[in-house]
Amino acid sequence: MTIFDDKRTAAIWGFGREGRAALDYLKQRHPHLAITILNDTPLLEAQNDVRVLIGAEASKALAGGAFDVVVKSPGISLYRSEIASAKAAGTRFTSGVNLWFADNPQAHTIAVTGTKGKSTLARLLHHMLTHAGRDVSLIGNVGIAALGQAPGRDHTVLELSSYQIADLEASPSIALVTNLYVDHTPWHGSVAQYHHDKLRLLANPRTPAVLNANSEKLVAAVGARENIIWYGREDGFHVRGSELYWQSSPIDASSFPLRGSHNLENLAGACALLDHIGLHDVRARVDLSGFAQLRHRLEEFTSADGRICVNDSISTVPEATLVALRAYADRKITLFLGGADRGQDHAQLLNYLGAANIAGVILLPDTGTRIAQEMAARQWPFVVTVVKNLAEGVAIAQKQAPADSVFLLSPAAPSFGQFRDFEERGDKFIALCKS
Numbered sequence: 001m002t003i004f005d006d007k008r009t010a011a012i013w014g015f016g017r018e019g020r021a022a023l024d025y026l027k028q029r030h031p032h033l034a035i036t037i038l039n040d041t042p043l044l045e046a047q048n049d050v051r052v053l054i055g056a057e058a059s060k061a062l063a064g065g066a067f068d069v070v071v072k073s074p075g076i077s078l079y080r081s082e083i084a085s086a087k088a089a090g091t092r093f094t095s096g097v098n099l100w101f102a103d104n105p106q107a108h109t110i111a112v113t114g115t116k117g118k119s120t121l122a123r124l125l126h127h128m129l130t131h132a133g134r135d136v137s138l139i140g141n142v143g144i145a146a147l148g149q150a151p152g153r154d155h156t157v158l159e160l161s162s163y164q165i166a167d168l169e170a171s172p173s174i175a176l177v178t179n180l181y182v183d184h185t186p187w188h189g190s191v192a193q194y195h196h197d198k199l200r201l202l203a204n205p206r207t208p209a210v211l212n213a214n215s216e217k218l219v220a221a222v223g224a225r226e227n228i229i230w231y232g233r234e235d236g237f238h239v240r241g242s243e244l245y246w247q248s249s250p251i252d253a254s255s256f257p258l259r260g261s262h263n264l265e266n267l268a269g270a271c272a273l274l275d276h277i278g279l280h281d282v283r284a285r286v287d288l289s290g291f292a293q294l295r296h297r298l299e300e301f302t303s304a305d306g307r308i309c310v311n312d313s314i315s316t317v318p319e320a321t322l323v324a325l326r327a328y329a330d331r332k333i334t335l336f337l338g339g340a341d342r343g344q345d346h347a348q349l350l351n352y353l354g355a356a357n358i359a360g361v362i363l364l365p366d367t368g369t370r371i372a373q374e375m376a377a378r379q380w381p382f383v384v385t386v387v388k389n390l391a392e393g394v395a396i397a398q399k400q401a402p403a404d405s406v407f408l409l410s411p412a413a414p415s416f417g418q419f420r421d422f423e424e425r426g427d428k429f430i431a432l433c434k435s
Helices: 017-029 056-063 081-088 096-103 118-131 191-202 216-222 261-276 318-327 347-355 367-375 390-400 422-434
Strands: 009-013 034-039 051-054 069-072 092-094 109-113 136-140 155-159 174-177 209-212 228-231 237-240 243-246 299-302 308-311 333-337 358-363 383-386 406-409
Touching (some): 009 017, 017 034, 017 096, 051 056, 056 081, 081 092, 109 118, 118 155, 118 261, 174 191, 174 261, 191 216, 209 216, 209 261, 237 261, 261 318, 299 422, 308 422, 318 333, 318 347, 333 367, 347 367, 358 367, 358 390, 367 383, 383 390, 390 422, 406 422
Parallel strands (some): 009 034, 009 069, 034 051, 069 092, 109 155, 109 174, 136 155, 174 209, 209 228, 308 406, 333 358, 333 406
Antiparallel strands (some): 237 243, 299 308
């Protein structure tokens, strides 16, 4: 029996990638349902065969308990007032990920999360397991909505965001968590709630957990848990300098194409998981031929005047920007910094900038103004420029920056306000540098 069998009405709340997958699923699997699409803003495409409610009309119907079941998209905060009102009126809520787990109870699932690194690590696992001869599917927050996707015969790798875990009802076969930083506080309401929701992935003590020993917040939160496979420690897979090790033995990772020790750390996590499931060859060598970097993650390109530029728009927290700067520590850098303000702590980042090989810093709205104030009390060996938008910042940098400096967009903040998402911000940066 499913959640829909004795129900008559269902709503899909949020009509992006997840919402469209939910509509296809309900039409195919539960054609008896009267389906309504709910969205905060008008839909980009008309939906003629289902009812559509927008904005205040959608909120009123939800709060009044107009639907038996609501399939909520991840981008809709679990803590919105309409949800409490609807639940009090008898409405049940679920998600595409919950429905996928319910439909595939026998699948061997590897769930990957963390503030940063989860996309790269999920793709590494898929690549390495496939090269090992396993049949694997990769779904979830990687851009492939889980609902309607078949599981791999051997493994299914799911990248899961905190939004998807906050109401997760199932436990994966294995969980991997990369780190915990400050992020997504508007959705969760606080940093503490964000970390709590993220770590619900580890709620079942019987679930083996592959965890990063270099994440202090992660160790403090769940370090006493049972069933932990650590990476980042000398008794397992870890990074020394620019090499990957299994205990005291170096691993041949010469085919790994990604720059930066943080990516080697991601590889250590993937190796720890593969080793745990019996693929012990990774203790000596990993075959990463054909593995490519994701877009907007240290994505190198050449500007119109031949300058090396790096699109790292995915870096939405200061810790990720520190990683990017260290990856290019051998180059002089013009850094583009700033975005939506989520109360980020810039102290560690600013301390690093003082001794780094920085040619200049371009400060973007909105956190750029706050960063400028935080920098005002110190003398800096480079030029700091506050700009009103990315276009102005690139134009100024092209006139003032040394010809040998790398342009690095690594904003340490989300993109919202001036851009739809980090992808749009990254694409705009590329277009401006190439024009």
